[in-house]
Amino acid sequence: MTDLYQRGAAALPGGVCSSTRFNEAWGKPVYASRAKGARFWDHTGREFLDMSMSHGATLLGHAPECLRDVFQQTWEAGVLCSLDTEHHIRLAERICEIIPCGERVRFTGSGSEATLHALRLCRAASGRDKIIRFTGHFHGYHELVFIGGHPPADQLDASPPFRESAGIPAAMAELIIPVEYNDPEALEQTVTKHRDDAGVILIEPVDFNCGCILPEPGFLELARRLADESGMILFFDEIQSFAKKSPGGAQFDFGVMPDICTIGKSLGAGLPLSAIVGRAELMDRYKPVGDVAHSGTFNAPLPSILGGLAFVETISQPQFWSTIESLGARLFAGLEEITAASPVPVRMQHHGSRFGIIFGTRDPVTNYRQSLVHDREQMLQFCRETTERGVYFHDYGGAACHHGYSLAHDEADIDRVLNVMADSLRAMG
Numbered sequence: 001m002t003d004l005y006q007r008g009a010a011a012l013p014g015g016v017c018s019s020t021r022f023n024e025a026w027g028k029p030v031y032a033s034r035a036k037g038a039r040f041w042d043h044t045g046r047e048f049l050d051m052s053m054s055h056g057a058t059l060l061g062h063a064p065e066c067l068r069d070v071f072q073q074t075w076e077a078g079v080l081c082s083l084d085t086e087h088h089i090r091l092a093e094r095i096c097e098i099i100p101c102g103e104r105v106r107f108t109g110s111g112s113e114a115t116l117h118a119l120r121l122c123r124a125a126s127g128r129d130k131i132i133r134f135t136g137h138f139h140g141y142h143e144l145v146f147i148g149g150h151p152p153a154d155q156l157d158a159s160p161p162f163r164e165s166a167g168i169p170a171a172m173a174e175l176i177i178p179v180e181y182n183d184p185e186a187l188e189q190t191v192t193k194h195r196d197d198a199g200v201i202l203i204e205p206v207d208f209n210c211g212c213i214l215p216e217p218g219f220l221e222l223a224r225r226l227a228d229e230s231g232m233i234l235f236f237d238e239i240q241s242f243a244k245k246s247p248g249g250a251q252f253d254f255g256v257m258p259d260i261c262t263i264g265k266s267l268g269a270g271l272p273l274s275a276i277v278g279r280a281e282l283m284d285r286y287k288p289v290g291d292v293a294h295s296g297t298f299n300a301p302l303p304s305i306l307g308g309l310a311f312v313e314t315i316s317q318p319q320f321w322s323t324i325e326s327l328g329a330r331l332f333a334g335l336e337e338i339t340a341a342s343p344v345p346v347r348m349q350h351h352g353s354r355f356g357i358i359f360g361t362r363d364p365v366t367n368y369r370q371s372l373v374h375d376r377e378q379m380l381q382f383c384r385e386t387t388e389r390g391v392y393f394h395d396y397g398g399a400a401c402h403h404g405y406s407l408a409h410d411e412a413d414i415d416r417v418l419n420v421m422a423d424s425l426r427a428m429g
């Protein structure tokens with residue numbers, strides 16, 4: 001144990017503030033000292049080219065210039081806590097212009113908070129308590145959804161579904177109905193079976209959380225049709241897919257409009273901000289118009305809202321998307337060459353500025369069951385090899401998850417990432 005880890009472990013469980021910050025590949029947490037642009041420095045001063053970018057939250061880069069004004073403006077406005085401002089209204093207006101299903105917005109801090117409050121709304125509006133969700137998708141760590149998402153292979157068909165943490169009551173699992181993604185028959189049968197007790201179809205339209213699985217053509221359309229026919233609410237969890245390929249998120253990218261969605265991660269330009277966005281009729285069920293409670297002392301703090309305005313203005317510029325696209329074209333063409341030449345079987349799938357790495361196969365992965373071929377040990381080794389060479393791939397406990405670049409990366413960074421990835425894979429062969 002390093003000194004800092006020893007101190008950390010004595011003060012914080014596992015030495016971390018978020019359980020997944022413990023880096024299994026390193027056998028210890030990564031402690032940072034500072035970050036700028038596409039780089040961060042650990043507490044020993046070691047520099048890393050960052051391919052996590054705060055899981056997608058710092059899409060504008062670490063410490064983007066626009067945040068300087070945000071902090072200054074916040075200070076001048078008196079920091080303001082627990083009060084809304086014209087800025088809040090302006091950001092909600094801008095989000096409604098950008099997100100296809102957007103007519104009303106409620107801000108939250110984390111993505112987990114957003115899905116929790118959105119699901120309460122869905123239950124109130126549908127009058128049905130059960131949730132149809134997909135294996136492999138992730139919607140946060142709370143009791144309503146940390147169930148049936150990533151079961152181990154021997155729990156795939158468990159009924160009630162697998163609870164992903166100790167402490168989640170068994171009764172909660174009775175309310176969750178997991179379905180395999182991209183399986184139209186399974187979805188159709190499930191909706192038919194549960195048309196009287198399930199009120200929502202919850203989808204992570206691009207399943208970034210198990211290696212970046214895209215919806216098969218027609219699958220989201222089917223979910224839309226089935227929701228309409230059964231009176232269920234179609235809920236896209238776009239916490240991650242928002243602003244990855246276009247400002248409008250996956251609902252724009254794939255042309256299917258949900259009734260409600262959640263957006264987050266990069267929304268606050270690196271400051272904590274997420275939002276529930278949806279049709280007016282649905283969203284106006286929130287108090288004080290309707291009967292669904294959603295309140296909090298720290299809801300929508302001013303710095304996050306100003307960060308949100310800065311972010312939305314940045315992604316409204318065509319240059320933002322031309323940069324993201326040209327970096328992506330370079331990176332993804334390179335990844336194809338690297339995976340073809342890799343001595344160990346590996347598959348990389350991408351959408352917008354993020355991509356997944358799945359070890360153990362070279363074939364397309366289209367659902368969770370297929371993703372179980374992923375070799376966790378190889379992923380851990382890959383994280384060790386790349387970080388040793390100065391490029392940081394975040395370790396999700398060896399899982400196939402997602403990685404990505406930001407506006408602050410340049411072509412030289414992308415070339416370096418490609419070289420390091422190729423060298424690392426060769427070293428693993």
Ligand SMILES: Cc1ncc(COP(=O)(O)O)c(C=O)c1O
Nearest residue numbers: 110111112138139140204239240
């Ligand atoms: C699709 C999706 N939903 C919800 C969440 C939870 O968001 P947060 O980590 O901000 O609580 C995440 C986070 O990775 C996510 O990717």
